[in-house]
Amino acid sequence: QKEVEQNSGPLSVPEGAIASLNCTYSDRGSQSFFWYRQYSGKSPELIMFIYSNGDKEDGRFTAQLNKASQYVSLLIRDSQPSDSATYLCAVKAVQGAQKLVFGQGTRLTINP
Amino acid sequence: ETGVTQTPRHLVMGMTNKKSLKCEQHLGHNAMYWYKQSAKKPLELMFVYNFKEQTENNSVPSRFSPECPNSSHLFLHLHTLQPEDSALYLCASSAGGSYTGELFFGEGSRLTVL
Numbered sequence: 001q002k003e004v005e006q007n008s009g010p011l012s013v014p015e016g017a018i019a020s021l022n023c024t025y026s027d028r029g030s031q032s033f034f035w036y037r038q039y040s041g042k043s044p045e046l047i048m049f050i051y052s053n054g055d056k057e058d059g060r061f062t063a064q065l066n067k068a069s070q071y072v073s074l075l076i077r078d079s080q081p082s083d084s085a086t087y088l089c090a091v092k093a094v095q096g097a098q099k100l101v102f103g104q105g106t107r108l109t110i111n112p
Numbered sequence: 113e114t115g116v117t118q119t120p121r122h123l124v125m126g127m128t129n130k131k132s133l134k135c136e137q138h139l140g141h142n143a144m145y146w147y148k149q150s151a152k153k154p155l156e157l158m159f160v161y162n163f164k165e166q167t168e169n170n171s172v173p174s175r176f177s178p179e180c181p182n183s184s185h186l187f188l189h190l191h192t193l194q195p196e197d198s199a200l201y202l203c204a205s206s207a208g209g210s211y212t213g214e215l216f217f218g219e220g221s222r223l224t225v226l
Contacts, residue, residue, distance in 0.1 A: 002154075004154065008152070032212070032213050034213055034214075036215075042219065043202055043217035043218060043219050043220055044155070044202075044215075044217050045217070046214050046215065049212075049213065049214070088154075088155065090155075090213070092213040098143060098145075098160050098162070098167065098168065098206070099157055099160070099168060100157070100213055100215065101154075102154040102155040103154055104152065104153060104154045105154070
């Protein structure tokens with residue numbers, strides 16, 4: 001079983017709709033959860049992080065965490081073509097450890 | 113210069129060559145990382161340095177040799193690589209002290225081993 005699993009996609013969503021990206025993780029001791037966005041040919045950049053169960057909203061982005069189900073998701077409302085990118089889920093497993101485990105990423109395409 | 117800069121951006125080398133990748137961060141961070149990104153595979157952590165000291169070596173083959181002379185600079189020395197080492201090598205930095213998981217990545221060095 002992969003430590004962090006994501007559907008590689010591609011996920012195609014019409015402009016203006018909600019894009020839903022999902023991630024599951026295997027280590028129940030995981031502490032913190034991150035979403036990075038990577039445009040084609042560019043490096044990853046952090047867009048959201050979440051530590052506690054529930055929802056965290058930042059503009060058009062909402063991160064959702066369910067530790068009991070070992071599941072984290074990212075919702076993008078009012079999707080724009082500029083949101084087309086690969087979204088990487090990353091998990092910080094152990095308190096204090098400087099190691100992020102990444103999923104392989106979900107490629108998202110927003111269709112005008 | 114701002115952020116994290118990597119040079120060269122592209123590198124082609126033969127299996128018998130020796131080359132180096134360079135990373136410099138201008139963010140005042142104390143931790144620096146090397147990651148490997150291969151097609152259709154997750155980002156793989158290779159090395160972590162904190163305050164110039166190596167704190168993580170993720171079972172990386174010895175043909176990859178990191179060097180961190182100070183908190184702002186990180187090198188990855190390459191020798192006798194294999195074609196399967198062809199990948200994008202990403203440098204990242206983060207603030208020292210309590211590690212939050214927020215990494216700042218450079219643009220990467222695209223390596224091709226012939």
